[in-house]
Amino acid sequence: MNRLETLFKTKDQEIINVYCTAGFPELESTLPVMRSLQQSGADIIELGMPYSDPLADGPVIQSSGSTALRNGMTIAKLFEQLRDFRKEIAIPVILMGYMNPVLQFGFEKFCKTAAAIGVDGLILPDLPEREFETEYRAIIQKHGLDFIFLVTPETSEERVRKLDKLSTGFLYAVSSSSITGKDKDFKAVEKYLQRLQNLKLKNPVLVGFGIKDRQTFQSASKYANGAIIGTAYIQAIESSKNIEATTKLFLESVLK
Amino acid sequence: MINSITSFNKGTYKQPNIFGYFGNFGGAYIPEMLHRNVEELATRYIDIMYEEFFQKDYHALLKDYVGRPSPLYFATRLSEKYKTKIYLKREDLNHTGAHKINNAIGQVLLALRLGKKRIIAETGAGQHGVATATVCALKGVECVVYMGVKDIERQAPNVARMKMLGAKVVPATSGSQTLKDATNEAIRDWINNPNDTHYVIGSVVGPHPYPDMVARFQSVISEEMRWQLKEHTGNELPSKIIACVGGGSNAAGAFYHFLDDLSVELIAVEAAGLGVHSGHSAATTQLGKPGILHGSKSLVMQTDDGQIIEPHSISAGLDYPGIGPMHAHLFESGRAKFLSAKDDEALQAAFELTKLEGIIPALESAHALAALKQIHFKPNDITVLCLSGRGDKDLNTYMKVMNVNAE
Numbered sequence: 229m230n231r232l233e234t235l236f237k238t239k240d241q242e243i244i245n246v247y248c249t250a251g252f253p254e255l256e257s258t259l260p261v262m263r264s265l266q267q268s269g270a271d272i273i274e275l276g277m278p279y280s281d282p283l284a285d286g287p288v289i290q291s292s293g294s295t296a297l298r299n300g301m302t303i304a305k306l307f308e309q310l311r312d313f314r315k316e317i318a319i320p321v322i323l324m325g326y327m328n329p330v331l332q333f334g335f336e337k338f339c340k341t342a343a344a345i346g347v348d349g350l351i352l353p354d355l356p357e358r359e360f361e362t363e364y365r366a367i368i369q370k371h372g373l374d375f376i377f378l379v380t381p382e383t384s385e386e387r388v389r390k391l392d393k394l395s396t397g398f399l400y401a402v403s404s405s406s407i408t409g410k411d412k413d414f415k416a417v418e419k420y421l422q423r424l425q426n427l428k429l430k431n432p433v434l435v436g437f438g439i440k441d442r443q444t445f446q447s448a449s450k451y452a453n454g455a456i457i458g459t460a461y462i463q464a465i466e467s468s469k470n471i472e473a474t475t476k477l478f479l480e481s482v483l484k
Numbered sequence: 485m486i487n488s489i490t491s492f493n494k495g496t497y498k499q500p501n502i503f504g505y506f507g508n509f510g511g512a513y514i515p516e517m518l519h520r521n522v523e524e525l526a527t528r529y530i531d532i533m534y535e536e537f538f539q540k541d542y543h544a545l546l547k548d549y550v551g552r553p554s555p556l557y558f559a560t561r562l563s564e565k566y567k568t569k570i571y572l573k574r575e576d577l578n579h580t581g582a583h584k585i586n587n588a589i590g591q592v593l594l595a596l597r598l599g600k601k602r603i604i605a606e607t608g609a610g611q612h613g614v615a616t617a618t619v620c621a622l623k624g625v626e627c628v629v630y631m632g633v634k635d636i637e638r639q640a641p642n643v644a645r646m647k648m649l650g651a652k653v654v655p656a657t658s659g660s661q662t663l664k665d666a667t668n669e670a671i672r673d674w675i676n677n678p679n680d681t682h683y684v685i686g687s688v689v690g691p692h693p694y695p696d697m698v699a700r701f702q703s704v705i706s707e708e709m710r711w712q713l714k715e716h717t718g719n720e721l722p723s724k725i726i727a728c729v730g731g732g733s734n735a736a737g738a739f740y741h742f743l744d745d746l747s748v749e750l751i752a753v754e755a756a757g758l759g760v761h762s763g764h765s766a767a768t769t770q771l772g773k774p775g776i777l778h779g780s781k782s783l784v785m786q787t788d789d790g791q792i793i794e795p796h797s798i799s800a801g802l803d804y805p806g807i808g809p810m811h812a813h814l815f816e817s818g819r820a821k822f823l824s825a826k827d828d829e830a831l832q833a834a835f836e837l838t839k840l841e842g843i844i845p846a847l848e849s850a851h852a853l854a855a856l857k858q859i860h861f862k863p864n865d866i867t868v869l870c871l872s873g874r875g876d877k878d879l880n881t882y883m884k885v886m887n888v889n890a891e
Contacts, residue, residue: 279790279791280659280791280792281659281664281665281668281777281778281792282668283514283515283668283671283672283675283778283779284515284517284675286672287658290658290659291658294658294659297791302789303789303790304789326776327513327776328775328776328777328784328786328790328792329789329790329791330790331774331775331776331790332773332775332786332788332789332790333789333790353515353516354513354514354515354776354779355513356511356512356513356514358503359511359513377516378515378516378517379516380516380517380519380678382517382519382520382678383516383519383520384520387519391516402516402517
């Protein structure tokens with residue numbers, strides 16, 4: 229059983245997945261940030277691989293990516309930083325990024341390396357399901373990685389079922405068809421999540437985009453297995469002098 | 485069959501397969517947030533475009549509003565200079581000054597058929613932004629144009645035109661603050677407004693069906709060229725067609741109806757900037773590798789780590805780090821020949837055409853003109869060069885050259 233499966237088996241409520249950008253705020257922040265997240269009670273770490281043209285991210289996350297790129301972050305450098313991370317990080321870690329840098333690194337080499345160092349799954353929002361099925365799924369599965377698709381309020385029921393079927397690990401429910409970090413009308417979000425819940429999907433559902441505090445987290449957790457926080461956390465650590473303390477405070481404010 | 489997508493596995497030169505691939509390039513590499521809009525477009529564009537009423541509206545506007553057909557002009561003195569026969573396809577005479585209006589009219593009409601109330605667009609030099617703002621003014625539709633902060637500074641007259649036409653010009657402040665970032669911002673706007681908005685992409689780039697749809701709207705250029713050539717020369721087919729390529733929409737339009745006539749040599753001219761290997765260039769077929777940019781697989785200028793490189797060209801319209809998937813396929817298959825022209829060569833060519841023919845070309849088109857020096861012509865060759873736009877917008881750049889020469 230892999231780490232994501234084990235996690236959802238032991239905990240199916242109020243799962244918190246925190247997004248952070250690799251190499252942000254400093255090039256060597258990647259591991260300290262991951263360590264702090266684990267210590268402060270994060271259930272999953274979603275590690276963003278910076279890209280020059282991140283279509284599905286909002287300005288805060290794009291800007292953190294630009295900083296990381298300026299810091300010298302690359303996929304090769306990230307794998308080097310993560311080489312021994314399983315000696316200290318036990319919670320599931322998934323990599324999130326865009327197809328182009330992964331293709332340049334070499335898709336198979338990427339999956340093989342990620343799996344070898346102990347990464348659990350991938351989110352590549354611009355990999356369409358047709359190409360996933362025809363070209364990439366076999367490679368991803370061969371290396372035992374989970375692959376997580378996104379669904380939005382605009383995704384038809386038929387398509388949600390299809391993407392759920394193709395996903396392993398969990399399903400990423402974008403809380404509104406919009407960019408990360410924007411304020412949401414949570415009533416509408418709750419209605420949408422209820423709709424998803426009624427579909428009785430095979431995968432656990434985590435809600436992303438627009439989760440920023442205790443209230444939005446609880447609201448999202450009511451109809452889903454938990455949520456993903458990105459923008460708010462990036463903002464919190466952006467100018468932090470003490471990542472460990474900031475992360476602890478941040479997660480306390482969301483969880484308690 | 486022109487009005488349906490081929491089911492051939494690899495697509496043809498002209499048409500992609502049902503998944504949007506021209507050979508190895510194309511597709512729709514988009515996040516789920518864009519899926520419904522792009523899927524709606526992919527399912528419906530062909531049916532709408534070839535509807536009788538749509539065709540009537542579209543062609544009436546092209547004729548009475550744009551001023552089509554654009555003339556095919558035999559450039560006597562230019563021909564004498566290169567000892568061959570050169571015709572200019574005068575897209576520069578279109579309303580708003582370039583070929584961009586052909587696509588803007590088509591897409592805005594299509595958006596209205598889809599029930600959309602709001603139009604967004606990206607622009608680099610401002611030509612596509614002006615064309616889109618123009619059609620939106622004509623139809624009374626809300627228009628928002630994304631433009632890189634750096635381009636807003638460089639292209640002040642076009643920014644003023646868009647504003648006068650009633651469009652909101654939004655500065656793209658992310659990344660390198662130029663065309664590719666304006667495109668990112670426009671895509672984000674579309675993600676945030678999934679129900680009432682249509683995104684008018686200005687070139688043969690983006691996720692399927694955009695490359696095919698834009699090529700079809702621009703194909704009016706080569707449709708006219710065929711009968712105009714027949715009138716002028718008695719033969720529909722030229723020996724060569726030359727067009728500049730940034731994303732590649734005027735080239736796609738000029739090549740389109742000749743793609744399957746293999747006797748016609750197709751020549752695409754990219755912007756080499758300060759020199760192909762100077763580190764300041766936009767010659768994508770020479771510098772790019774297969775990759776994914778703005779939703780399709782194509783040739784892309786990028787670092788070894790897969791980050792997109794900011795290109796350089798004196799012409800803002802060619803300043804793009806990719807090319808459309810149709811062109812990537814034409815390049816890979818060898819169907820089209822790709823040349824490049826440097827900034828100074830384009831400038832020289834612009835002055836040459838102005839002096840010989842009394843036509844001031846856009847800097848983009850000047851790259852196609854600059855390639856004349858690199859091509860071997862036979863006296864009886866018939867060449868059509870697509871003069872994609874006029875040079876009014878580039879007067880500042882031209883004036884700088886004149887001032888330097890006067891010193």
